Amino acid sequence: MKFSIVITTYNRLDLLKRAIDSALRQTIPCEVVVADDCSSDGTQEYLSYCREKFLESGNFRFVYHRNQVNSGHAATVNAGVLKSSGDWIKFLDDDDYLAPNCLEEMARAIALRPQAVIASCMAAQINEHEVELSRTPQLGAGLAFYTPQADIHYGMLLELLPFGTPVQVACRRDVFLKTGGWDSQLDTNCDDIDSWINIAKFGDAIFINQCLTYRTIWQGACNHKFSLSRRLKTNSVMKEKIYSLVSEKHYAHIPALKDIQNYLKLHWLLVALKQKNLQSFNSIIFSAIPAIFSWQAWSLLFHALLNRRNFSSTQIQKYVLIK
Incomplete structure (x- = not known):
């Protein structure tokens, strides 16, 4: 099993160096592909220098691709994957980084379930000074x-x-290509989630209860450029897509789609309140009025909050790989 770490970047050279360093420090051999969305901050010169140094030493595991024009995040991910040669792709944005044993632990779990096409792990949320703010919750039992x-x-x-x-996720390269890659129309607004939905059509999923990745929470993050109302709209589209793919074995206990959409309105309305974002609150409130008076929507919201703290469901099969 060979891993390729695909790092996407655009005008973040200082952060990019940290991401590359974390990729090169992995405890198992891997290919490192940096896909540059036509940066203008010295990234091209730095990466060209790195590539030459690796080539001079006879090491071909460092690959540099540069878009001819600025094409967006999704297109840059796709270009990086096309340039890679691994069996599995580990995604990495330039403002995030990996623990040294990230690939080793992922490879160990994947080897125990060859039918898997996608794997995810826990992540630490850190600030710009690398101080940990929180961690994603543990899911299920075992490592x-x-x-x-x-x-x-x-x-x-x-x-x-x-x-x-993306920093948490790896997937099989052949399946990624089979799905057509990331959708540029969603660029940085659920393009990753849309990809996970498509990849999950083709095999099993692995979840690793170890913190192996670090995600930076800062004002320069791509998701900050979208309004909460736009994120609600895209989130709703993703739920509709997932809904259409749910296996018939779950039809007897699946909630109504309108209740799920109402739950989303409640969620983003509360996010707007928490952030004291009056503009987003006003843009959501009128469409959310039916949701406010829907006990089904409140029930789904309550269970979603509960599930984030205590993963349990008799409807989802979970098989421990590593205790």
Whole structure:
């Protein structure tokens, strides 16, 4: 099993160096592919120098790709994967980084479940000074477990199986290419989640209950450029897509789609209140009035909050790989 770490970057050279360093320090051999979205801050010169140094030493594991024009995050991910040669792709944005044993632990779990097509792990949320703010919750029992394909979309729909952001996720390269890659129309607004949904059609999922990745929470993050109302709209589109893919084994207990959409409105309305974002609150409140008076929506919101703290569901099969 060979891993390729695909790092996407655009005008963040200082942060990029940290991401590359974490990729090169992995405890198992891997290929490192840096896909540059036509940066203008010295990134090209730095990466060209790095590539030459590796080539001079006879090491071909460092690959540099530069878009001819600025094409967006999704297109840059796709370009990086096309340039890679690994069996599995580990995604990494330039403002995030990996623990040294990230790939080793992922490879160990994947080897125990060859039917897996996607894997995810816990992440630490850090600030710009690398101070840990929080961690994503543990899911299920054991250090690693897998969930069969037939249960994945139901788990995603009810947020019982959150794969997380790119820094947490790896997938099989052949399956990624089979799905057509990331959708540029969603660029940085659920393009990753859309990809996880598509990949999960083709096999099982692995979840690793170890903190192996670090995600930076800062004002320069891509998701800060989208309004909460736009994120609500895209989130709703993702839920509709997942809903259509849920296995028939779950039809007897699946919530109505309108209740899920109402739950999303409640969620983002509360996010706007928490952030004291009056503009977003006003843009959501009128469409959320039916949700406010829906006990089904409040029930889904309550269970979603509970699931983030205590992963448990009799409807989702979980098989421990590593105790």
